Amino acid sequence: MRTLPSTILVVGGGITGSTMAVLLRRVGLDVELAEAAPDWNTGAGSGITLHGNALRVLREAGVWDEVRMAGHGFGTIGLTAVDGSLLHEERSLPAGGDDLPATFGIERPRLQSILAAAVRASGVRVRLGVRAQVTAQYGNSVEVAYNDSESRRYALVIAADGLHSTLRAAVGITDTPKTTGMAAWRAIVPRPPGLDRTNLTYGAPVHIAGYCPTGPDTIYAYLVESTKPRSELPPPASHAAHMRALAAPYGGHWPAIRAHLTDSSQVNYSRFSRLLVRNAWHRGRVVLAGDAAHSCPPTLAQGAAMGLEDAWVLSGLLADEPPATWDDALLTRYHDRRSRRAATVVEASVRIGQWLLDSSPHADIPNLMNRTMTMLRQMP
Ligand SMILES: Cc1cc2nc3c(=O)[nH]c(=O)nc-3n(C[C@H](O)[C@H](O)[C@H](O)COP(=O)(O)OP(=O)(O)OC[C@H]3O[C@@H](n4cnc5c(N)ncnc54)[C@H](O)[C@@H]3O)c2cc1C
Known part of the structure; x- marks a missing residue:
């Protein structure tokens, strides 16, 4: 008789995926991870x-200490006018509990390299530069082909998979x-003196002008405008000049940020x-998590958070059951735990974007943010 596989891919x-793999290993499960990018540089x-x-x-x-050292946490967010003057300061609700920062910024490549190191240290078998595809399901097992050749x-x-x-x-x-009709121009630049939290300017000339400190020396700055047809986008060599032009009307820390938008x-x-x-996030024994599901x-700023929560919930459910019962009932429980919360976040995020696109007089962004963060304070 053929032995049933017990490995999770x-x-x-x-x-x-990286956090999921680490959490699954922490509860003692056998895990492989397949990543298409040969250098695993998915956080660029x-x-x-x-x-x-x-x-x-x-x-x-198990990565918080390292992440904390690499980024920057803060507890308030400012709403500013175009000239940089402060209109409103909002104390952010600490959605992860009072012993964690309410808000935290980090450079994506730093976060990705911390997670990749944790995956390797946990004993997950990692295959890089391979494109995985599900080719068949047989009751208690799933067949996966790698790069359209070898299968397991x-x-x-x-x-x-995003x-x-x-x-x-x-x-x-x-x-x-x-697509929602908006797109962001983003860049990491040196951190101007005195910039120690996110300030946001909503409305015009662009929909959102904002920044977030990502460590002692850096911030990332973003400017959100309506999506343009590809033919109207500036050529890649003038992306920095385009960002500088969009940032030009803004005061406060923006002139210092603008000066570094050169590369x-x-x-x-x-976009x-x-x-x-x-409906269900699974078919047979293939289950979606992160951006693949929502x-x-x-x-x-809740997209990655929702994927992280998926990882926590699914790894917890799998830890409690033997492989024979990683079936429809268990994966339905995962969907039941996650779908309403993810839907609330997607709908609130889309609504804020649409209010800005419509210049809606009914927009109440701080209130919707607060309600959503209050909901997210509950355990997933
Ligand atoms: C402009 C912008 C700003 C954002 N800002 C924030 C923010 O501030 N805060 C926040 O929480 N979220 C933010 N998000 C959302 C966040 O980036 C995503 O929700 C998050 O990165 C999704 O992670 P993921 O691991 O689910 O998917 P991905 O990051 O897309 O990872 C999927 C991985 O699967 C690999 N892959 C794909 N197909 C295969 C295959 N067949 N075989 C093997 N590997 C494969 C890819 O190479 C990739 O590495 C932002 C998104 C955008 C677009």
């Missing part, structure tokens, strides 16, 4: 803002991402998307 070594480009509910999961994965069987496959997940499509889940190769341009897989525009 995590496809995708981004924030979700800019910084990231993480709220307490994301930090809570990083602490559970696993007890469970976790598809943490917004444009090919595993999602391969198992017949037909939900696809939609177009360091400017990242990303905002939304996705919510409405994705939101970063107006609440």
Whole structure:
């Protein structure tokens, strides 16, 4: 009789997949991780803002001390006028509990390298530069082909392969991402003296002008405008000049930031998307996590946090059950625990973006942010 596999394959070594793999190893499960990028450099480009509910999961994965040393935490957010004057200061709700910063910034490549080192140290078998695809399912096992050649069987496959997940499509889940009409220009620059938290300017000339400290010496700055057709985008060599032009009307710390927007190769341009897989997040023994299942525009900075929470919840459920029962009932419990919370975050994030696109007189961004963060303070 053929022995049933007990190994879990995590496809995708981004924030979700890497943290998932570490958490699964911490409860003693046998884990492989497949990542398409040969250098595992999936965190390239800019910084990231993480709220307490994301930090809570990083602490559970054993990387918080290292992450804390590499980034910068703060407890208030400012709303500023175009000239830089302060309109309103909001105390941020510490969604991960009072012993973690409410808000935290870190350079993405730093976060990614901390997570990658933790994956390796945990004993996960890592395969880089391989594209994994599900080719068949047989009751208690899933067959996966690598680079369309070699194939292996696993007890469970976790598809943490991002917004444009090919595993999602391969198992017949037909939900696809939609763009929201906004896009961000982002860059890491030296931290101007006195800049120690995020300040946001909403409305005009761009929809959002903001920045977040990412450590003692750096910040990432972002300018969000309406999406342009590709033909109207500035050529790559003038991305820094474009960002400088968008930043020109802003006062406060912006002139200092603007002075360092000189290298177009360091400017990242990303369109905002939304996705919510409405029905089950699994088919057979292939289950979605992170952006593969849900994705939101970063107006609440909760995309990665939702993937981290998926990792925490799913690894906890799998820890409590033997591989024979990693089945429809267990994966439905995972969906039940995660779907409403993820939907609330996606809908609130999209609503903030739409208010800005419409210049809506009914917009109440601080109130919606507060309500959402209050909900996120509850354990996932
Ligand atoms: C402009 C912008 C700003 C953002 N800012 C924030 C923020 O401040 N805070 C926040 O919380 N979130 C933010 N987000 C969202 C956040 O970046 C994402 O939610 C998060 O990175 C998703 O992580 P993931 O691991 O689920 O997916 P990904 O990061 O997309 O990782 C998927 C991985 O899978 C790999 N892969 C894909 N297919 C295969 C395959 N077949 N085989 C093997 N490997 C494969 C890819 O190479 C990749 O490494 C932002 C998003 C955007 C667009």
